Amino acid sequence: MSLGYCRKALRVDLTNQKIMTEDLSPEFLNGYLGGRGLNMKRLYDEVPPGVDPLGPDNKLFIGVGPLTGTLFPGSARVNFSAKSPQTGILGDSNAGGFFGPELKFAGFDQVIIEGASPRPVYLYIKNGKAELRSAEHLLGRDVFATQEGIIEELGDTRVQVACIGPAAENGVRYAGVFCNLVRAAARTGMGTVMASKNLKAIAVRGTMDLKAADPIKFMQIINKVDKDIASHVEYQTRLLLGTTKLVHALNEAGCLATRHFQTGRFEDAELVSGELLAESYKKKSKGCFACTIPCSRFFEITDGKYKGLKSEGPEFEGLAGFSSRVGVSDLGAALKGVDLCNRYGMDVISTSECISFAMELFERGIIATSDTDGLELKWGNSEAVLELIEKIAYRKGFGDVLADGVVKAATHIGKDSEKYAMHVKGLELFQADPRGLKGYALGVAVATRGGDHLRSEPSFEFYEDPEEGIRRFGVPEAAFRLEYKGKGKVVKFYEERAALADCLNVCKNTLVNMEILSFKEAAEILNAVTGMEFNEEMLQKSCERILNLERAYIIREGIRRKDDNLPERFLKEPLPKECGPSQGSIVELESMLDEYYLEHNWDKETGIPLRAKLIDLGLHEVVKDLEERGILSERFTL
Amino acid sequence: MHSTIKVEYLGTVRLLIKKKFDIYTFTVNPTLGLLVQEIGGRYGKIIGQECKKQVFIICEPKSDRGIFYKLPKDANILLKQGSVVKILNNITGG
Structure with a gap:
C-alpha cells in the first residue's frame, strides 16, 4: 500500500540484464518531491560531464510524483530524463495519458535504466516485479504497431506502454518516448536515448493500492480543486478547444510562428484553426487519467485527400507546426503531419523547425533542389513537408541532414545558415513568436x-x-x-x-x-x-x-x-x-x-x-x- | 443615425453559438459593455456570461491595429460606427 510514495525505485542494468529494487529515503523524497525532481537529482549525481548521451554511461530516469495515480485532477504525468543527445545538456520530457499512474499502481516512484542491452528488449513491470523480454520482433515497428504488439503478446489490454518508434531506432536526435500512442514525452531526445540502450518499450501493469493518510482531508481538497477548475474563466475554452485555441489567439496578437518566424500573422489561420478542427472533424473529447477538464480530442477527417485519417489530438504545437510555421493552409495536411510524427515517434516542434528552417533556406536560395533530393521546399508545399517527415524518420537523403536537429543541420549546410536556426542551446523553439x-x-x-x-x-x-x-x-x-x-x-x-x-x-x-x-x-x-x-x-x-x-x-x-x-x-x-x-x-x-x-x-x-x-x-x-x-x-x- | 458594429466570434463563443459573426445595430455609438449585454440578450444568459470571460479586440475603421480589451475594466470603451469587435478566448499557455 502506498501513501503517496511507493518509496521504491527499480534499477535496470541492461548491460548485465540485472534488475534491482532500491528503497527511496524520506530525505530524497522530501528534498526533491517526485518526477522531475527525483530525476534531476539522479541526473546530477549519476551522469557526470563527459558522458556520451548515446553511450551506455548515460542513464534514463523515469519518475512519477506523490499525487500520480490519485484522484487529483490530471495526476497523470510521467517524466523521462537523461543527458540529451539533441542538446548535450539536460534532457527531460513529460507525458500524460495513463502510463504514469500505472507505474505507481505497479509499485514504483522511479525507474532507472542504465547500460545498454546486447539485444533488443522491452521491460515489463508488473506489481513490484520486472523482467526483460525480447523485442526483436518489434524492431522497425511504428509507435502504434509496437503498442499493439506488446498488448497482444501480454494478453492484457490494460497494460500501459511507453515506447519508441522507428525515428529513435534510426538515431533521429529528437525522437521521443510515446505513451498511450500519442502522449509524447517528445522533447530533448529521450526516445533516442532509449533506442541507444536497445530498449524498445516499457510495458507496465499494476493493481496495487494507493491510499491517502488522511482520506477525508484529501477528498475535501480534491472537491475544492474540482470546483476551482469548473468555475475557472478558462474552463469552457480548454474543454472545447484545448491548446488549439492558440492558433487564432496568437494570430490575433500578431505572434503566431508563421513561415519560420518571418511574420507573426498567418493569413489562413482560420483554415487551420482549432475552431475549424472542432467544427469539422472532432468526434469527442479525450482526457488523461483522473482529468476533469479533458482538453484533447478524437478526430476523423471526413473529406478531401486525407479522408479516413483518425487519431487523437493534436495539440497547438503540432497543429501550428505543420500549418502556419511551414505556410500550409490545409488542415488535413497539418493533421497528417502530426500523425506521421506520432507514428514515427518524433517531436513535432523540432521536426517542424527543421523543416521550416530548410524551407526558408530554400526560399532564400541558400539550398536548392539539388540539396533536397528534388523536393521543392516552397512555403505551403504540404506534399514536400510530409515527404520530408518520412525522410527524417528514416534518415533518407536530405532527411539525414535534418535528423540531428537544426543546429547540426545548419553546421552541415554552412553558408551562414546558422542565423536562421531557431533554437536556444540546441533545442528548437515553439510556435509563438x-x-x-x-x-x-x-x-x-x-x-x-x-x-x-x-x-x-x-x-x-x-x-x-x-x-x-x-x-x-x-x-x-x-x-x-x-x-x-x-x-x-x-x-x-x-x-x-x-x-x-x-x-x-x-x-x-x-x-x-x-x-x-x-x-x-x-x-x-x-x-x-x-x-x-x-x-x-x-x-x-x-x-x-x-x-x-x-x-x-x-x-x-x-x-x-x-x-x-x-x-x-x-x-x-x-x-x-x-x-x-x-x-x-x-x-x-x-x-x-x-x-x-x-x-x-x-x-x-x-x-x-x-x-x-x-x-x-x-x-x-x-x-x-x-x-x-x-x-x-x-x-x-x- | 445608427451605429453598426460587426462582431466576429472566435474561440469558445463561436463554438457555443455555432456562428462566426453577427452585425449589431444601435441608435447611438455603444459601449463595449452594452454590446456584450446585447449579445447576451440575443443568445441567452450563459453566452452573455461566457462573453464576459473573453478578450475583445476592437478594430476601428481604417485602423490596421486591433486593440485588446477586457471586461469589466473596459466596459465603458466607446465603439465607433463601423468598428469590428472580435471576441476571442484569453491567451494563456498551452
Missing part, C-alpha cells in the same frame, strides 16, 4: 532544457491588468506581454510553479496556466496523501532547489549567461506591419536577464548560482562538486 511575448522570450532563453516554453509558461503577462501587476510582481508592466519590467520576477515565479507541477506530476494546464492550487494547498494535499509534514515554504524551497540543481547541471556542462540567448531574428528584426498589436517588436533581452539573475541570486555576469544560494537550498554537494571543478570560485561568495 517571442518578439510579441517578452516574458516567454526570457523564459525560453533561460530554460534549463534549452529553448522551451514549458519550463515557465509566464502567462501572467497576458493579464493586461496594471493593478494585478503591482499586487503580484511589484510593477504594472509585469502584466503586459510587450513590456519588460518585472519579467524576471514573473518568469521565476512560473518556473517554480512549473517545477511543482512536474514534481507532483500533475497537468500544467491546470497547475500553471490556470494557477489552480497554491503552494499552501499543495502542501496540505501532500500531507493528506503522504502523512508527511510539508509546508508552503518547504515546498517552494524544494522547487527552487530543483531549479538550482538543474542550473548547476547545465553550468557544469559549460552553459553560461552568453548561452541564455535567442536567435538573432528575435533580437534584431522587428515584427512586420501585419502583426497588428505586436508590429515593430523585437526582444531586448539583457535587462530582463539582469533582473532574472538577481531574483534567483545568481551571478549577473556568468549566470552561475551564488554559493550562498546553493548552501541556503541545502545543495552542499553541488557546491563541493562545482568548487572541485573550479567553476564556483571565491568571487561567487556573497
Whole structure:
C-alpha cells in the first residue's frame, strides 16, 4: 500500500540484464518531491560531464510524483530524463495519458535504466516485479504497431506502454518516448536515448493500492480543486478547444510562428484553426487519467485527400507546426503531419523547425533542389513537408541532414545558415513568436532544457491588468506581454510553479496556466496523501532547489549567461506591419536577464548560482562538486 | 443615425453559438459593455456570461491595429460606427 510514495525505485542494468529494487529515503523524497525532481537529482549525481548521451554511461530516469495515480485532477504525468543527445545538456520530457499512474499502481516512484542491452528488449513491470523480454520482433515497428504488439503478446489490454518508434531506432536526435500512442514525452531526445540502450518499450501493469493518510482531508481538497477548475474563466475554452485555441489567439496578437518566424500573422489561420478542427472533424473529447477538464480530442477527417485519417489530438504545437510555421493552409495536411510524427515517434516542434528552417533556406536560395533530393521546399508545399517527415524518420537523403536537429543541420549546410536556426542551446523553439511575448522570450532563453516554453509558461503577462501587476510582481508592466519590467520576477515565479507541477506530476494546464492550487494547498494535499509534514515554504524551497540543481547541471556542462540567448531574428528584426498589436517588436533581452539573475541570486555576469544560494537550498554537494571543478570560485561568495 | 458594429466570434463563443459573426445595430455609438449585454440578450444568459470571460479586440475603421480589451475594466470603451469587435478566448499557455 502506498501513501503517496511507493518509496521504491527499480534499477535496470541492461548491460548485465540485472534488475534491482532500491528503497527511496524520506530525505530524497522530501528534498526533491517526485518526477522531475527525483530525476534531476539522479541526473546530477549519476551522469557526470563527459558522458556520451548515446553511450551506455548515460542513464534514463523515469519518475512519477506523490499525487500520480490519485484522484487529483490530471495526476497523470510521467517524466523521462537523461543527458540529451539533441542538446548535450539536460534532457527531460513529460507525458500524460495513463502510463504514469500505472507505474505507481505497479509499485514504483522511479525507474532507472542504465547500460545498454546486447539485444533488443522491452521491460515489463508488473506489481513490484520486472523482467526483460525480447523485442526483436518489434524492431522497425511504428509507435502504434509496437503498442499493439506488446498488448497482444501480454494478453492484457490494460497494460500501459511507453515506447519508441522507428525515428529513435534510426538515431533521429529528437525522437521521443510515446505513451498511450500519442502522449509524447517528445522533447530533448529521450526516445533516442532509449533506442541507444536497445530498449524498445516499457510495458507496465499494476493493481496495487494507493491510499491517502488522511482520506477525508484529501477528498475535501480534491472537491475544492474540482470546483476551482469548473468555475475557472478558462474552463469552457480548454474543454472545447484545448491548446488549439492558440492558433487564432496568437494570430490575433500578431505572434503566431508563421513561415519560420518571418511574420507573426498567418493569413489562413482560420483554415487551420482549432475552431475549424472542432467544427469539422472532432468526434469527442479525450482526457488523461483522473482529468476533469479533458482538453484533447478524437478526430476523423471526413473529406478531401486525407479522408479516413483518425487519431487523437493534436495539440497547438503540432497543429501550428505543420500549418502556419511551414505556410500550409490545409488542415488535413497539418493533421497528417502530426500523425506521421506520432507514428514515427518524433517531436513535432523540432521536426517542424527543421523543416521550416530548410524551407526558408530554400526560399532564400541558400539550398536548392539539388540539396533536397528534388523536393521543392516552397512555403505551403504540404506534399514536400510530409515527404520530408518520412525522410527524417528514416534518415533518407536530405532527411539525414535534418535528423540531428537544426543546429547540426545548419553546421552541415554552412553558408551562414546558422542565423536562421531557431533554437536556444540546441533545442528548437515553439510556435509563438517571442518578439510579441517578452516574458516567454526570457523564459525560453533561460530554460534549463534549452529553448522551451514549458519550463515557465509566464502567462501572467497576458493579464493586461496594471493593478494585478503591482499586487503580484511589484510593477504594472509585469502584466503586459510587450513590456519588460518585472519579467524576471514573473518568469521565476512560473518556473517554480512549473517545477511543482512536474514534481507532483500533475497537468500544467491546470497547475500553471490556470494557477489552480497554491503552494499552501499543495502542501496540505501532500500531507493528506503522504502523512508527511510539508509546508508552503518547504515546498517552494524544494522547487527552487530543483531549479538550482538543474542550473548547476547545465553550468557544469559549460552553459553560461552568453548561452541564455535567442536567435538573432528575435533580437534584431522587428515584427512586420501585419502583426497588428505586436508590429515593430523585437526582444531586448539583457535587462530582463539582469533582473532574472538577481531574483534567483545568481551571478549577473556568468549566470552561475551564488554559493550562498546553493548552501541556503541545502545543495552542499553541488557546491563541493562545482568548487572541485573550479567553476564556483571565491568571487561567487556573497 | 445608427451605429453598426460587426462582431466576429472566435474561440469558445463561436463554438457555443455555432456562428462566426453577427452585425449589431444601435441608435447611438455603444459601449463595449452594452454590446456584450446585447449579445447576451440575443443568445441567452450563459453566452452573455461566457462573453464576459473573453478578450475583445476592437478594430476601428481604417485602423490596421486591433486593440485588446477586457471586461469589466473596459466596459465603458466607446465603439465607433463601423468598428469590428472580435471576441476571442484569453491567451494563456498551452
